[in-house]
């Protein structure tokens with residue numbers, strides 16, 4: 001059986017970012033991915049927004065890694081020709097209640113370390129985006145968009161350059177993990193052949209299946225509160241010329257499920273709206289939501305949008321650790337030593353802002369991996 005230093009399970013943005021940091025130093029690292037290409041999970045089914053870190057409770061990992069990663073993403077994109085745009089964003093509100101909510105968000109963002117936020121009035125909104133209607137807005141100049149595949153290609157190129165060989169093993173599904181003398185035996189189905197490998201360190205970055213992978217090693221995922229609740233988000237695209245270029249958001253949903261249906265401009269100039277949020281049991285990417293509630297949310301801030309110009313587009317599925325009606329939970333990034341699994345690192349519930357946060361998450365995980373391997 002092959003023995004390597006580390007195995008990363010999952011070649012989404014997070015797994016690839018981690019692999020790009022832990023390869024090198026003459027290490028053997030494998031990235032095991034069950035699909036036949038990288039980034040087929042949440043990393044290619046999202047809004048591609050470079051978040052600033054406004055919404056997340058201060059002191060959470062979500063806030064910490066997002067605020068740290070925002071300038072890292074811009075730097076990576078600029079230095080490595082990854083398409084991106086610093087479009088800026090407004091979170092638009094109307095009336096007393098929403099003004100209070102926006103003031104709360106300003107405070108939250110500033111305490112998190114997002115230092116460039118401004119509360120702007122309706123005249124300023126009009127001067128920036130004439131078609132947007134709102135009494136006031138939180139303006140976030142450091143929010144932008146990126147090409148998620150471009151970012152993942154960069155991470156993979158970096159991992160390959162550091163490795164000297166190709167660490168990526170596609171079409172290889174991890175099906176079992178056992179503790180071995182010096183680490184873990186990982187049993188996979190690679191194409192149609194069973195294939196096993198031993199690794200001193202295992203990083204579980206399996207996205208929507210990270211709870212299943214944690215259970216494989218022996219972790220009680222209910223006791224650890226790792227069991228995932230899949231939460232789907234549908235998008236509708238707009239036919240015709242986009243009425244706004246910036247990212248425009250309503251105040252976030254009070255049920256903590258999502259950030260509300262917002263404009264999702266892409267790098268080709270198309271505009272989508274989304275994502276909404278509803279829990280599902282079965283993986284299915286078909287857009288199921290009716291257009292009406294989407295449209296009625298959008299017209300609160302962009303009244304010129306006609307319902308007949310919206311078309312079902314794509315969907316993505318969030319890996320949430322909170323179920324329906326539960327409070328928002330933080331990312332879990334845990335070296336499972338205390339549970340009796342030294343060298344096993346779990347990344348659980350890496351929902352939004354996981355794409356933005358990927359370089360900071362990778363830095364954090366690589367520090368632990370270096371400690372374990374050096």
Ligand SMILES: Cc1cc2nc3c(=O)[nH]c(=O)nc-3n(C[C@H](O)[C@H](O)[C@H](O)COP(=O)(O)OP(=O)(O)OC[C@H]3O[C@@H](n4cnc5c(N)ncnc54)[C@H](O)[C@@H]3O)c2cc1C
Nearest residue numbers: 010012014034041042043046047049174207316354355356
């Ligand atoms: C609707 C939506 C909108 C979002 N918008 C944003 C946004 O605008 N900005 C932002 O920062 N974040 C956003 N996110 C969050 C972001 O997309 C995720 O946090 C990020 O992509 C997670 O990356 P990942 O690598 O952890 O997971 P994934 O991309 O899902 O990768 C996990 C990989 O593991 C593989 N895998 C699973 N099980 C196994 C196994 N047993 N063996 C081998 N391989 C396996 C999968 O095939 C997959 O490729 C959004 C998410 C959603 C769903």
